[in-house]
Amino acid sequence: MGEKKLFLLDIDGTICVGNRLIPGADRFLNGLSEYGGDYVFITNNTTMSVADYRKKFAKLGIPTTSGNFLTASVATAHYLKQKYGSRPVYVLGTDSLIRELESFGVCTTRDPEKEGIACVLASYDNELTYQKLTDICRLLTERPELDYAATNPDYVCPIEFGYVPDCGSICEMIGHAIHRMPTYIGKPGIRMVEMALDMTGRTRDEAVLVGDRLYTDIACANMAGISAALVLSGESTREEMQNSQYIVEYMYPSVKEMYSEWVYGQKKKCS
Numbered sequence: 444m445g446e447k448k449l450f451l452l453d454i455d456g457t458i459c460v461g462n463r464l465i466p467g468a469d470r471f472l473n474g475l476s477e478y479g480g481d482y483v484f485i486t487n488n489t490t491m492s493v494a495d496y497r498k499k500f501a502k503l504g505i506p507t508t509s510g511n512f513l514t515a516s517v518a519t520a521h522y523l524k525q526k527y528g529s530r531p532v533y534v535l536g537t538d539s540l541i542r543e544l545e546s547f548g549v550c551t552t553r554d555p556e557k558e559g560i561a562c563v564l565a566s567y568d569n570e571l572t573y574q575k576l577t578d579i580c581r582l583l584t585e586r587p588e589l590d591y592a593a594t595n596p597d598y599v600c601p602i603e604f605g606y607v608p609d610c611g612s613i614c615e616m617i618g619h620a621i622h623r624m625p626t627y628i629g630k631p632g633i634r635m636v637e638m639a640l641d642m643t644g645r646t647r648d649e650a651v652l653v654g655d656r657l658y659t660d661i662a663c664a665n666m667a668g669i670s671a672a673l674v675l676s677g678e679s680t681r682e683e684m685q686n687s688q689y690i691v692e693y694m695y696p697s698v699k700e701m702y703s704e705w706v707y708g709q710k711k712k713c714s
Contacts, residue, residue: 444693444701445708447670449645450475450482451636453654454496456677457698458484461603464503465676467699472505474702478709481643485635485652487515487595487659489536489566489610492543513638515594515629516540519564520547521638522592522628527561535579535613536566536594555582562590565617565625567600567610580620587623595629597659601677630654631662636669653698655679661689674698 452458458468475482484496491499493512500507516539523532524547531550534541541551552560555578563583568575583591593614599606611627618624628634640650651670654660655677664671672693673684684691695701 444651444672444705445712447649447651447705448480449639449643449650450480451485451639451650451652451664451669452482452698453630453652453656453660453677454484454486455488456601456655457653457660457674459503460601460677462499462503463603464505465697465699467697467702469504471698471702474706478706480705481645482511483639483643484512484514485630485639485663486512487567487597487610487629488600489514489516489519489540489543489594489629490569492516492539492546495539510642513635513642514543515566515635516543517547518632518634518638519566519592519594519628520544520549522634523549523562523564526590530561531557531559533557533560533563533579533582534566535571535575536564536568537570540566540568540594553578555579560586560589562592563625564592564594565610565614566594567597568613569607571613576617580617583617583621583623591623591625593625593627595659596627596631597629597656599678601655606678630659631666633663633667636663636667651693653701657683657687657689661687661691665690672701674701 531552534551596611597609598611600609652664653672657679661671670692673691676697
């Protein structure tokens with residue numbers, strides 16, 4: 444761990460639970476730069492834009508820049524813009540997701556009758572209504588030739604009292620109705636990892652992906668060819684890790700213990 448310089452961080456369950464920092468996360472984020480470390484959040488949560496996240500972390504005492512964030516919304520925007528250009532994309536998602544996609548030049552619509560729709564996009568939506576579910580099911584049933592994508596496959600999102608259904612669960616519900624599943628863009632896909640490496644100039648050997656979920660965070664690290672660190676402050680347990688197919692190089696109760704080990708390594712190198 445002492446050789447790592449770029450920490451690719453999940454947020455929910457790894458750094459925060461709801462609007463609360465996990466103990467020790469503030470010291471970790473604010474102290475990395477002292478020893479030449481960098482971090483980039485790579486989160487599958489699409490309910491908040493990069494601007495929203497910066498405001499959230501500022502309130503928690505963590506100053507950030509836009510370069511500290513690569514969300515599934517940003518990765519999805521790049522994917523949609525590259526593949527469909529100015530053609531409309533029907534979106535089941537939050538107002539924040541719509542704004543983020545449009546800021547990258549993606550043409551969005553919530554009107555299933557819109558002419559020229561090229562793709563249907565599903566996402567975690569804490570503003571979900573049954574009418575939205577009806578509209579997306581009708582659109583995908585009546586127009587089976589349309590591409591169907593989703594921001595991320597996470598089944599649950601951790602909040603203060605436990606968990607709520609995430610994008611993967613919403614897509615499973617839709618899938619039972621239309622017998623079709625989407626192409627997922629976020630983790631475990633490696634798009635955000637590659638973007639982070641390009642953005643920071645760090646190598647794969649210098650990077651470690653830190654997360655609490657095996658089938659998204661750790662799977663993403665394995666697919667991208669970088670080290671994986673599992674923290675037990677969120678969804679996954681030690682027993683699940685021991686019985687999983689994924690490779691976990693490091694495991695900690697939380698980022699607090701990981702940071703202590705990393706700092707010890709930096710001090711040892713300097714002595």
